[in-house]
Amino acid sequence: xxxxxxxxxxSAVPAFDRHPTSQVVTTxxxxxxxxxxxxxxxxxxxxxxxxxxxxxxxxxxLHGDHYFGLVGLINSFGLLNRQQDLHIFAPSPLQQxxxxxxxxxxxxxxYNLYFHTIRNEGVLLDEEKFSVKCFHTNHRIxxxxxxxxxxxxxxxxxxxxxxxxxxPSSFYDRLTHGEDYTKKDGTIIRNEQVTAEGAxxxxxxxxxxxxxxxxxxxxxxxSDMIYHETTYLNNLAERAAxxxxxxxxxxxxxxxxxxxxxxxxxxxxxxxxxLEEFEKEARSxxxxxxxxxxxxxxxx
Amino acid sequence: xxxxxxxxxxSAVPAFDRHPTSQVVTTxxxxxxxxxxxxxxxxxxxxxxxxxxxxxxxxxxLHGDHYFGLVGLINSFGLLNRQQDLHIFAPSPLQQxxxxxxxxxxxxxxYNLYFHTIRNEGVLLDEEKFSVKCFHTNHRIxxxxxxxxxxxxxxxxxxxxxxxxxxPSSFYDRLTHGEDYTKKDGTIIRNEQVTAEGAxxxxxxxxxxxxxxxxxxxxxxxSDMIYHETTYLNNLAERAAxxxxxxxxxxxxxxxxxxxxxxxxxxxxxxxxxLEEFEKEARSxxxxxxxxxxxxxxxx
Numbered sequence: 057x058x059x060x061x062x063x064x065x066x067s068a069v070p071a072f073d074r075h076p077t078s079q080v081v082t083t084x085x086x087x088x089x090x091x092x093x094x095x096x097x098x099x100x101x102x103x104x105x106x107x108x109x110x111x112x113x114x115x116x117x118l119h120g121d122h123y124f125g126l127v128g129l130i131n132s133f134g135l136l137n138r139q140q141d142l143h144i145f146a147p148s149p150l151q152q153x154x155x156x157x158x159x160x161x162x163x164x165x166x167y168n169l170y171f172h173t174i175r176n177e178g179v180l181l182d183e184e185k186f187s188v189k190c191f192h193t194n195h196r197i198x199x200x201x202x203x204x205x206x207x208x209x210x211x212x213x214x215x216x217x218x219x220x221x222x223x224p225s226s227f228y229d230r231l232t233h234g235e236d237y238t239k240k241d242g243t244i245i246r247n248e249q250v251t252a253e254g255a256x257x258x259x260x261x262x263x264x265x266x267x268x269x270x271x272x273x274x275x276x277x278x279s280d281m282i283y284h285e286t287t288y289l290n291n292l293a294e295r296a297a298x299x300x301x302x303x304x305x306x307x308x309x310x311x312x313x314x315x316x317x318x319x320x321x322x323x324x325x326x327x328x329x330x331l332e333e334f335e336k337e338a339r340s341x342x343x344x345x346x347x348x349x350x351x352x353x354x355x356x
Numbered sequence: 357x358x359x360x361x362x363x364x365x366x367s368a369v370p371a372f373d374r375h376p377t378s379q380v381v382t383t384x385x386x387x388x389x390x391x392x393x394x395x396x397x398x399x400x401x402x403x404x405x406x407x408x409x410x411x412x413x414x415x416x417x418l419h420g421d422h423y424f425g426l427v428g429l430i431n432s433f434g435l436l437n438r439q440q441d442l443h444i445f446a447p448s449p450l451q452q453x454x455x456x457x458x459x460x461x462x463x464x465x466x467y468n469l470y471f472h473t474i475r476n477e478g479v480l481l482d483e484e485k486f487s488v489k490c491f492h493t494n495h496r497i498x499x500x501x502x503x504x505x506x507x508x509x510x511x512x513x514x515x516x517x518x519x520x521x522x523x524p525s526s527f528y529d530r531l532t533h534g535e536d537y538t539k540k541d542g543t544i545i546r547n548e549q550v551t552a553e554g555a556x557x558x559x560x561x562x563x564x565x566x567x568x569x570x571x572x573x574x575x576x577x578x579s580d581m582i583y584h585e586t587t588y589l590n591n592l593a594e595r596a597a598x599x600x601x602x603x604x605x606x607x608x609x610x611x612x613x614x615x616x617x618x619x620x621x622x623x624x625x626x627x628x629x630x631l632e633e634f635e636k637e638a639r640s641x642x643x644x645x646x647x648x649x650x651x652x653x654x655x656x
Contacts, residue, residue, distance in 0.1 A: 069432045070398050094428040095395045098370050118460045120431045128394040128424045132369045149460060153453070160418045160449060162497050197462050
């Protein structure tokens with residue numbers, strides 16, 4: 057199960073009780089934090105996010121509304137006596153900034169903090185059950201989107217078939233991993249005879265801050281869900297482009313062209329006190345759109 | 357009028373809806389921000405603080421719970437198109453940290469930001485109506501308390517006396533500034549004959565983070581009000597001392613010994629979910645004590 061919980065859905069300045077960008081991506085008991093605007097740790101308390109489950113933090117770019125809450129979270133993890141390793145993936149010079157702040161406070165963390173500086177597109181993590189890749193987005197400063205992909209699941213056992221071929225149940229686990237079974241008389245029962253294709257792994261893409269740019273499509277194509285920013289409505293498309301941001305209909309067009317199943321829109325400008333128009337505009341292009349609402353979990 | 361509004365009353369880690377240290381000191385239309393923990397700008401919105409009125413920010417020390425919200429506030433001021441100068445007084449290397457963060461975001465502020473690095477005790481501001489001084493406190497890293505002092509008010513005109521000596525009302529303003537009046541016949545009416553002593557200016561001291569240390573007394577002596585930290589209750593006095601913090605009864609003893617009129621206690625440890633005991637303990641030593649409650653304004 058892949059799921060995304062929104063902690064902050066606003067752009068630069070906090071307003072109307074909306075907070076700067078942050079979201080938690082969860083897959084099979086592992087939690088990733090994506091961006092960490094100011095106040096993220098307070099939002100985590102508010103929405104009862106289990107902070108100790110966060111093992112990796114991905115920062116898209118070094119505009120403050122995407123990372124000013126990170127040093128406070130790192131610090132609080134220390135004060136709460138965290139023991140587990142913490143990995144941070146971010147563009148340079150975030151490591152330098154954080155380390156300087158820890159140094160001037162004379163802080164020694166009780167856990168290992170590993171920085172991984174992102175310098176280009178590519179694979180950031182490749183684990184048994186999932187991978188995380190990053191790709192360039194088109195923003196005013198160096199900025200990355202992230203793709204979280206669950207790996208293909210195990211093959212699904214067909215118990216009636218397995219019994220029919222007299223395969224002992226102790227071998228079932230190996231069947232789900234794709235092995236053939238050889239009977240005592242030498243007959244080979246091919247795996248495909250007793251199992252079916254496993255479920256396809258889900259894929260979620262966080263498209264960070266970006267102006268409308270179709271060059272991100274190959275990276276997010278066929279995702280089950282993406283998050284795309286929509287700082288403005290379409291009547292401010294020029295302003296959006298000038299500031300390297302997108303509108304709701306642009307977010308929806310990218311989603312449609314990339315053959316994505318579901319779109320979550322966020323990063324709303326503080327000039328808007330309500331959000332209905334964002335949803336309406338996006339849905340007029342791509343129906344399966346949801347507003348990124350703080351505290352809400354979206355299943356991929 | 358001198359007043360203090362509490363924005364954050366908790367120590368290091370946010371908890372129980374309490375926030376890290378920040379308070380607004382207001383005198384005659386000028387507002388000073390003292391410390392700026394993470395989320396201060398959100399607390400300002402919450403409590404309807406007029407952010408544009410803040411002209412000076414004083415940071416006591418570089419532990420994160422006292423300054424992690426500063427860069428976000430500086431950034432938001434820019435996005436809100438602030439025009440007025442902003443002065444920041446803080447120990448080194450805060451200037452370097454903030455400037456690096458603005459630089460990596462490619463941010464140009466629309467207002468002038470002036471850094472004043474505090475290197476020792478002394479006068480930070482000496483204006484017509486008030487002064488601000490800083491003094492060392494006894495903490496784990498370099499740390500300063502701040503004394504806000506209104507200057508003595510103008511002399512108070514005694515109208516009956518002024519009329520008795522036939523002083524024209526057009527001269528009254530100069531009388532309140534302490535001038536003598538010379539009649540046409542050369543007779544001098546001494547100022548003291550027609551005016552009384554002006555009201556004494558109020559004095560407020562923010563004692564920052566500190567262990568119990570009587571060496572701060574000369575700096576805060578005879579204040580009308582002080583804020584003193586009380587991270588722990590007295591049964592944890594040893595822990596308090598080891599961490600360079602104070603207990604409630606220690607805060608109260610300092611207040612009493614310094615002949616201060618009123619004490620506000622804050623910087624409560626996150627291990628306490630309620631605050632009644634802090635008040636009770638402090639009042640057993642010094643009756644005129646109040647808890648620093650977020651959103652509450654205390655008149656000096």
